[in-house]
Amino acid sequence: MKITLNEDVLVDNNTAAAYLREQFIESKTLVINVMSSPGAGKTTLLEQTIAKLSNDFRIGVIEGDLATEIDADRIRAAGAQAVQINTKGGCHLDARMVAKTIPDFDLSEIDILFIENVGNLVCPSGYDLGQQHKISVLSVPEGNDKIPKYPVMFRRTELVLLNKIDLLPYLNFNVEVAEEDLMGINPDSKLLKLSATTGEGMDEWFNWIKEAYGKL
Template identity: 70%
Template structure:
Protein backbone atom coordinates (compact mmCIF):
# COMPACT_ATOMS: atom_id res chain seq x y z
CA UNK A 1 0.00 0.00 0.00
CA UNK A 2 1.34 3.42 -0.98
CA UNK A 3 0.91 6.26 1.51
CA UNK A 4 0.87 9.79 0.17
CA UNK A 5 2.16 12.47 2.50
CA UNK A 6 0.38 15.78 1.95
CA UNK A 7 2.05 17.66 4.77
CA UNK A 8 5.64 18.01 5.95
CA UNK A 9 5.92 15.62 8.89
CA UNK A 10 8.71 17.83 10.28
CA UNK A 11 6.69 21.03 9.91
CA UNK A 12 6.38 21.63 13.66
CA UNK A 13 10.09 21.00 14.17
CA UNK A 14 11.02 23.31 11.32
CA UNK A 15 8.77 26.02 12.75
CA UNK A 16 10.43 25.65 16.15
CA UNK A 17 13.89 25.77 14.54
CA UNK A 18 12.97 29.00 12.74
CA UNK A 19 11.69 30.47 16.01
CA UNK A 20 14.93 29.54 17.77
CA UNK A 21 17.10 30.88 14.97
CA UNK A 22 15.28 34.21 14.86
CA UNK A 23 15.63 34.63 18.63
CA UNK A 24 19.33 33.77 18.58
CA UNK A 25 19.94 36.16 15.68
CA UNK A 26 17.98 38.97 17.32
CA UNK A 27 20.13 38.65 20.44
CA UNK A 28 23.38 38.21 18.49
CA UNK A 29 24.07 34.85 20.12
CA UNK A 30 26.37 32.38 18.38
CA UNK A 31 24.91 28.87 18.70
CA UNK A 32 27.00 25.73 18.18
CA UNK A 33 25.40 22.27 18.11
CA UNK A 34 28.04 19.84 19.38
CA UNK A 35 27.56 16.18 18.39
CA UNK A 36 29.49 12.92 18.72
CA UNK A 37 29.22 9.28 19.69
CA UNK A 38 29.31 8.48 23.43
CA UNK A 39 32.77 8.82 24.93
CA UNK A 40 34.31 10.96 22.19
CA UNK A 41 35.06 13.71 24.71
CA UNK A 42 32.37 16.33 24.02
CA UNK A 43 32.00 17.40 27.62
CA UNK A 44 35.73 17.60 28.28
CA UNK A 45 36.15 19.61 25.07
CA UNK A 46 33.33 21.89 26.17
CA UNK A 47 34.87 22.39 29.62
CA UNK A 48 38.23 23.35 28.16
CA UNK A 49 36.58 25.57 25.55
CA UNK A 50 34.61 27.45 28.20
CA UNK A 51 37.74 27.99 30.28
CA UNK A 52 39.50 29.59 27.30
CA UNK A 53 36.59 31.79 26.26
CA UNK A 54 35.06 32.84 29.58
CA UNK A 55 37.20 35.98 29.99
CA UNK A 56 35.94 37.42 26.69
CA UNK A 57 32.47 35.96 26.19
CA UNK A 58 29.35 35.23 28.20
CA UNK A 59 28.63 31.56 27.65
CA UNK A 60 25.69 29.25 28.33
CA UNK A 61 25.03 25.57 27.65
CA UNK A 62 22.07 23.34 26.88
CA UNK A 63 23.07 19.83 27.92
CA UNK A 64 21.31 16.87 26.32
CA UNK A 65 21.36 13.36 27.79
CA UNK A 66 19.07 10.37 27.96
CA UNK A 67 19.24 10.49 31.76
CA UNK A 68 21.05 12.19 34.70
CA UNK A 69 22.56 15.67 34.84
CA UNK A 70 26.15 14.60 35.49
CA UNK A 71 27.62 16.45 32.52
CA UNK A 72 25.57 19.54 33.32
CA UNK A 73 26.92 19.54 36.88
CA UNK A 74 30.48 19.41 35.53
CA UNK A 75 29.79 22.53 33.46
CA UNK A 76 28.00 24.37 36.26
CA UNK A 77 31.15 24.17 38.36
CA UNK A 78 32.68 26.55 35.80
CA UNK A 79 30.09 29.17 36.74
CA UNK A 80 28.11 29.11 33.49
CA UNK A 81 24.36 28.83 33.06
CA UNK A 82 23.61 25.23 32.08
CA UNK A 83 20.16 23.78 31.48
CA UNK A 84 19.65 20.03 31.32
CA UNK A 85 17.34 18.31 28.83
CA UNK A 86 16.72 14.60 29.47
CA UNK A 87 15.12 12.79 26.55
CA UNK A 88 14.32 9.64 28.59
CA UNK A 89 15.34 7.34 25.76
CA UNK A 90 15.23 9.71 22.78
CA UNK A 91 18.36 9.54 20.64
CA UNK A 92 18.62 13.26 19.80
CA UNK A 93 17.55 16.76 20.75
CA UNK A 94 15.05 18.56 18.54
CA UNK A 95 14.08 22.19 18.09
CA UNK A 96 10.96 21.94 20.24
CA UNK A 97 13.00 20.67 23.19
CA UNK A 98 15.37 23.60 22.79
CA UNK A 99 12.49 26.08 22.45
CA UNK A 100 10.96 24.86 25.71
CA UNK A 101 14.06 25.75 27.74
CA UNK A 102 14.73 29.09 26.05
CA UNK A 103 12.77 31.01 28.77
CA UNK A 104 15.31 29.80 31.32
CA UNK A 105 18.03 31.93 29.68
CA UNK A 106 18.61 35.67 29.45
CA UNK A 107 19.76 35.75 25.84
CA UNK A 108 20.40 39.49 25.92
CA UNK A 109 23.45 38.66 28.05
CA UNK A 110 24.64 35.49 26.24
CA UNK A 111 27.28 35.71 23.53
CA UNK A 112 27.73 32.00 22.83
CA UNK A 113 25.37 29.09 23.43
CA UNK A 114 26.69 25.55 23.14
CA UNK A 115 24.17 22.74 22.71
CA UNK A 116 25.70 19.42 23.69
CA UNK A 117 23.60 16.85 21.86
CA UNK A 118 22.92 13.22 22.74
CA UNK A 119 25.85 10.87 22.13
CA UNK A 120 24.90 9.35 18.76
CA UNK A 121 26.42 9.47 15.26
CA UNK A 122 23.09 8.95 13.48
CA UNK A 123 19.99 10.79 14.68
CA UNK A 124 21.28 14.24 15.78
CA UNK A 125 22.55 15.13 12.31
CA UNK A 126 19.07 15.19 10.82
CA UNK A 127 17.55 17.77 13.15
CA UNK A 128 17.84 21.53 12.85
CA UNK A 129 17.88 23.14 16.30
CA UNK A 130 18.23 26.67 14.99
CA UNK A 131 21.99 26.59 15.44
CA UNK A 132 24.54 28.54 13.43
CA UNK A 133 26.98 25.64 13.14
CA UNK A 134 27.00 21.89 13.56
CA UNK A 135 30.21 20.44 14.95
CA UNK A 136 30.93 16.71 15.23
CA UNK A 137 33.63 15.30 17.50
CA UNK A 138 35.36 12.05 16.58
CA UNK A 139 37.99 10.54 18.88
CA UNK A 140 40.95 8.58 17.57
CA UNK A 141 40.13 5.41 19.59
CA UNK A 142 36.90 5.11 17.55
CA UNK A 143 38.88 4.26 14.43
CA UNK A 144 39.00 5.45 10.83
CA UNK A 145 35.86 3.61 9.77
CA UNK A 146 33.43 6.00 11.44
CA UNK A 147 33.47 8.73 8.78
CA UNK A 148 32.61 6.41 5.85
CA UNK A 149 30.19 4.33 7.98
CA UNK A 150 28.20 7.38 9.16
CA UNK A 151 28.31 9.63 6.08
CA UNK A 152 25.11 11.57 6.84
CA UNK A 153 26.53 12.96 10.08
CA UNK A 154 29.74 14.15 8.45
CA UNK A 155 28.01 15.41 5.31
CA UNK A 156 25.74 17.71 7.33
CA UNK A 157 28.44 19.03 9.63
CA UNK A 158 30.37 22.30 9.29
CA UNK A 159 33.34 21.32 11.45
CA UNK A 160 34.77 17.88 12.23
CA UNK A 161 37.03 17.71 15.26
CA UNK A 162 39.38 14.78 15.75
CA UNK A 163 39.84 14.61 19.52
CA UNK A 164 42.28 12.68 21.73
CA UNK A 165 45.21 13.01 19.34
CA UNK A 166 47.46 12.43 22.37
CA UNK A 167 46.49 8.77 21.92
CA UNK A 168 47.70 8.52 18.32
CA UNK A 169 50.90 6.65 19.27
CA UNK A 170 48.82 3.95 20.94
CA UNK A 171 45.93 3.31 18.55
CA UNK A 172 45.50 2.58 14.87
CA UNK A 173 44.21 5.88 13.48
CA UNK A 174 45.39 7.73 10.39
CA UNK A 175 44.74 11.48 10.27
CA UNK A 176 45.45 11.73 6.54
CA UNK A 177 42.93 8.97 5.83
CA UNK A 178 40.33 10.74 7.97
CA UNK A 179 40.91 14.00 6.10
CA UNK A 180 40.63 12.21 2.77
CA UNK A 181 37.40 10.42 3.76
CA UNK A 182 35.86 13.64 5.03
CA UNK A 183 36.66 15.57 1.86
CA UNK A 184 35.06 12.85 -0.26
CA UNK A 185 31.84 13.12 1.74
CA UNK A 186 31.84 16.85 2.45
CA UNK A 187 34.43 18.92 0.57
CA UNK A 188 33.39 22.11 2.40
CA UNK A 189 33.77 20.73 5.91
CA UNK A 190 36.70 21.88 8.02
CA UNK A 191 38.83 19.37 9.93
CA UNK A 192 40.50 20.29 13.20
CA UNK A 193 42.71 17.99 15.26
CA UNK A 194 43.23 18.47 18.98
CA UNK A 195 43.49 16.96 22.41
CA UNK A 196 41.12 18.50 24.92
CA UNK A 197 43.09 16.72 27.65
CA UNK A 198 46.55 18.09 26.83
CA UNK A 199 45.51 21.29 25.08
CA UNK A 200 47.32 20.47 21.84
CA UNK A 201 45.47 22.04 18.90
CA UNK A 202 42.94 23.84 21.11
CA UNK A 203 44.06 27.31 20.01
CA UNK A 204 42.95 26.71 16.43
CA UNK A 205 39.48 25.66 17.63
CA UNK A 206 39.20 28.62 19.99
CA UNK A 207 40.37 31.07 17.33
CA UNK A 208 37.76 29.70 14.91
CA UNK A 209 35.00 30.39 17.44
CA UNK A 210 36.28 33.92 18.07
CA UNK A 211 36.59 34.66 14.34
CA UNK A 212 33.09 33.39 13.60
CA UNK A 213 31.59 35.47 16.39
CA UNK A 214 33.38 38.64 15.38
CA UNK A 215 32.81 38.33 11.64
CA UNK A 216 29.37 36.72 11.41
CA UNK A 217 27.53 37.36 14.66
CA UNK A 218 28.68 40.70 15.98
CA UNK A 219 31.10 42.38 13.55
Protein backbone atom coordinates in the same frame (compact mmCIF):
# COMPACT_ATOMS: atom_id res chain seq x y z
CA MET B 1 0.28 0.16 -1.31
CA LYS B 2 1.84 3.55 -1.97
CA ILE B 3 1.79 6.15 0.79
CA THR B 4 2.05 9.79 -0.24
CA LEU B 5 3.32 12.30 2.30
CA ASN B 6 1.97 15.76 1.62
CA GLU B 7 3.54 17.42 4.64
CA ASP B 8 7.10 17.48 5.93
CA VAL B 9 7.24 15.07 8.88
CA LEU B 10 9.59 17.55 10.55
CA VAL B 11 7.30 20.54 10.08
CA ASP B 12 6.75 21.06 13.82
CA ASN B 13 10.46 20.84 14.50
CA ASN B 14 11.31 23.21 11.67
CA THR B 15 8.72 25.74 12.83
CA ALA B 16 10.26 25.71 16.31
CA ALA B 17 13.74 25.96 14.80
CA ALA B 18 12.76 29.01 12.77
CA TYR B 19 11.41 30.64 15.94
CA LEU B 20 14.65 29.87 17.79
CA ARG B 21 16.76 31.21 14.94
CA GLU B 22 14.91 34.52 15.08
CA GLN B 23 15.54 34.73 18.83
CA PHE B 24 19.25 33.97 18.41
CA ILE B 25 19.66 36.50 15.61
CA GLU B 26 17.83 39.19 17.57
CA SER B 27 19.97 38.65 20.66
CA LYS B 28 23.19 38.26 18.61
CA THR B 29 23.86 34.90 20.27
CA LEU B 30 26.19 32.49 18.50
CA VAL B 31 24.67 29.00 18.73
CA ILE B 32 26.74 25.88 18.02
CA ASN B 33 25.19 22.42 17.90
CA VAL B 34 27.87 19.93 19.05
CA MET B 35 27.29 16.31 18.04
CA SER B 36 29.25 13.08 18.43
CA SER B 37 29.05 9.48 19.54
CA PRO B 38 29.07 8.83 23.32
CA GLY B 39 32.49 9.29 24.90
CA ALA B 40 34.06 11.35 22.13
CA GLY B 41 34.84 14.12 24.62
CA LYS B 42 32.21 16.80 24.01
CA THR B 43 31.87 17.77 27.66
CA THR B 44 35.62 17.92 28.27
CA LEU B 45 35.95 20.03 25.13
CA LEU B 46 33.32 22.45 26.43
CA GLU B 47 34.90 22.59 29.90
CA GLN B 48 38.20 23.66 28.38
CA THR B 49 36.49 26.07 26.01
CA ILE B 50 34.67 27.76 28.89
CA ALA B 51 37.93 28.02 30.86
CA LYS B 52 39.68 29.69 27.92
CA LEU B 53 36.95 31.98 26.59
CA SER B 54 34.85 32.94 29.61
CA ASN B 55 36.80 36.15 30.15
CA ASP B 56 35.85 37.32 26.66
CA PHE B 57 32.42 35.75 26.14
CA ARG B 58 29.35 35.01 28.22
CA ILE B 59 28.72 31.32 27.65
CA GLY B 60 25.68 29.11 28.17
CA VAL B 61 25.25 25.40 27.51
CA ILE B 62 22.23 23.20 26.85
CA GLU B 63 23.04 19.61 27.80
CA GLY B 64 21.24 16.73 26.10
CA ASP B 65 21.32 13.26 27.68
CA LEU B 66 18.99 10.35 28.17
CA ALA B 67 19.22 10.73 31.95
CA THR B 68 21.09 12.46 34.85
CA GLU B 69 22.61 15.93 35.18
CA ILE B 70 26.19 14.69 35.32
CA ASP B 71 27.41 16.69 32.32
CA ALA B 72 25.41 19.79 33.23
CA ASP B 73 26.98 19.72 36.69
CA ARG B 74 30.43 19.57 35.10
CA ILE B 75 29.62 22.59 32.93
CA ARG B 76 28.33 24.55 35.94
CA ALA B 77 31.50 23.70 37.84
CA ALA B 78 33.48 25.06 34.89
CA GLY B 79 31.71 28.40 35.33
CA ALA B 80 28.97 28.51 32.70
CA GLN B 81 25.20 28.45 32.97
CA ALA B 82 23.86 25.04 31.97
CA VAL B 83 20.35 23.68 31.46
CA GLN B 84 19.85 19.93 31.27
CA ILE B 85 17.44 18.21 28.88
CA ASN B 86 16.77 14.55 29.64
CA THR B 87 15.20 12.83 26.65
CA LYS B 88 14.22 9.72 28.66
CA GLY B 89 15.32 7.39 25.89
CA GLY B 90 15.20 9.73 22.89
CA CYS B 91 18.33 9.58 20.74
CA HIS B 92 18.50 13.30 19.89
CA LEU B 93 17.37 16.78 20.82
CA ASP B 94 14.73 18.54 18.77
CA ALA B 95 13.91 22.22 18.43
CA ARG B 96 10.84 22.02 20.66
CA MET B 97 12.95 20.64 23.51
CA VAL B 98 15.48 23.44 23.04
CA ALA B 99 12.72 26.08 22.88
CA LYS B 100 11.47 25.01 26.30
CA THR B 101 14.88 25.81 27.83
CA ILE B 102 15.22 29.31 26.39
CA PRO B 103 13.20 31.02 29.18
CA ASP B 104 15.90 29.73 31.57
CA PHE B 105 18.45 31.89 29.75
CA ASP B 106 18.58 35.63 29.31
CA LEU B 107 19.80 35.58 25.72
CA SER B 108 20.78 39.23 25.95
CA GLU B 109 23.35 38.05 28.50
CA ILE B 110 24.61 35.07 26.46
CA ASP B 111 27.19 35.60 23.71
CA ILE B 112 27.74 31.94 22.86
CA LEU B 113 25.30 29.09 23.44
CA PHE B 114 26.56 25.56 22.95
CA ILE B 115 24.04 22.76 22.50
CA GLU B 116 25.66 19.48 23.50
CA ASN B 117 23.48 16.97 21.73
CA VAL B 118 22.76 13.41 22.81
CA GLY B 119 25.66 11.09 22.01
CA ASN B 120 24.66 9.48 18.72
CA LEU B 121 26.04 9.56 15.16
CA VAL B 122 22.68 9.02 13.46
CA CYS B 123 19.62 10.90 14.73
CA PRO B 124 20.95 14.33 15.85
CA SER B 125 22.16 15.37 12.41
CA GLY B 126 18.64 15.40 10.96
CA TYR B 127 17.16 17.96 13.36
CA ASP B 128 17.51 21.70 12.96
CA LEU B 129 17.81 23.34 16.40
CA GLY B 130 17.94 26.90 15.13
CA GLN B 131 21.72 26.93 15.42
CA GLN B 132 24.06 28.85 13.13
CA HIS B 133 26.62 26.04 13.10
CA LYS B 134 26.62 22.25 13.33
CA ILE B 135 29.89 20.58 14.28
CA SER B 136 30.83 17.02 15.13
CA VAL B 137 33.47 15.59 17.43
CA LEU B 138 35.26 12.41 16.39
CA SER B 139 37.74 10.79 18.76
CA VAL B 140 40.79 8.77 17.82
CA PRO B 141 39.74 5.65 19.82
CA GLU B 142 36.60 5.34 17.67
CA GLY B 143 38.67 4.28 14.68
CA ASN B 144 38.72 5.23 11.02
CA ASP B 145 35.42 3.63 10.09
CA LYS B 146 33.07 6.22 11.58
CA ILE B 147 33.14 8.80 8.79
CA PRO B 148 32.34 6.35 5.96
CA LYS B 149 29.84 4.40 8.09
CA TYR B 150 27.88 7.50 9.18
CA PRO B 151 28.07 9.76 6.11
CA VAL B 152 24.90 11.74 6.87
CA MET B 153 26.36 13.10 10.11
CA PHE B 154 29.55 14.28 8.46
CA ARG B 155 27.77 15.54 5.34
CA ARG B 156 25.68 17.87 7.49
CA THR B 157 28.46 19.33 9.65
CA GLU B 158 30.80 22.07 8.60
CA LEU B 159 33.56 21.26 11.08
CA VAL B 160 34.91 18.02 12.51
CA LEU B 161 37.02 18.13 15.65
CA LEU B 162 39.32 15.11 15.80
CA ASN B 163 39.74 14.78 19.55
CA LYS B 164 42.18 12.77 21.71
CA ILE B 165 45.08 13.09 19.30
CA ASP B 166 47.36 12.54 22.29
CA LEU B 167 46.43 8.86 21.90
CA LEU B 168 47.59 8.61 18.27
CA PRO B 169 50.92 6.94 19.17
CA TYR B 170 49.04 4.13 20.91
CA LEU B 171 46.16 3.44 18.54
CA ASN B 172 45.72 2.39 14.93
CA PHE B 173 44.18 5.60 13.58
CA ASN B 174 45.21 7.24 10.32
CA VAL B 175 44.59 11.00 10.25
CA GLU B 176 45.21 11.27 6.50
CA VAL B 177 42.59 8.62 5.79
CA ALA B 178 40.09 10.48 8.01
CA GLU B 179 40.75 13.71 6.11
CA GLU B 180 40.34 11.95 2.75
CA ASP B 181 37.10 10.28 3.88
CA LEU B 182 35.71 13.62 5.09
CA MET B 183 36.62 15.43 1.87
CA GLY B 184 35.01 12.64 -0.14
CA ILE B 185 31.74 13.09 1.74
CA ASN B 186 31.79 16.82 2.42
CA PRO B 187 34.42 18.87 0.55
CA ASP B 188 33.23 22.04 2.31
CA SER B 189 33.96 20.67 5.77
CA LYS B 190 37.16 21.06 7.74
CA LEU B 191 38.96 18.77 10.18
CA LEU B 192 40.76 20.23 13.19
CA LYS B 193 43.09 17.98 15.17
CA LEU B 194 43.17 18.56 18.92
CA SER B 195 43.24 17.11 22.41
CA ALA B 196 40.84 18.62 24.92
CA THR B 197 42.83 16.86 27.66
CA THR B 198 46.33 18.13 26.87
CA GLY B 199 45.32 21.36 25.08
CA GLU B 200 47.16 20.49 21.88
CA GLY B 201 45.47 22.10 18.87
CA MET B 202 42.81 23.83 20.97
CA ASP B 203 43.86 27.34 19.92
CA GLU B 204 42.68 26.66 16.38
CA TRP B 205 39.27 25.67 17.77
CA PHE B 206 39.14 28.82 19.91
CA ASN B 207 40.02 30.94 16.88
CA TRP B 208 37.26 29.26 14.85
CA ILE B 209 34.72 30.23 17.55
CA LYS B 210 35.97 33.82 17.65
CA GLU B 211 35.76 34.10 13.88
CA ALA B 212 32.24 32.64 13.87
CA TYR B 213 31.17 35.11 16.56
CA GLY B 214 32.69 37.98 14.60
CA LYS B 215 30.48 37.13 11.61
CA LEU B 216 27.21 37.49 13.54
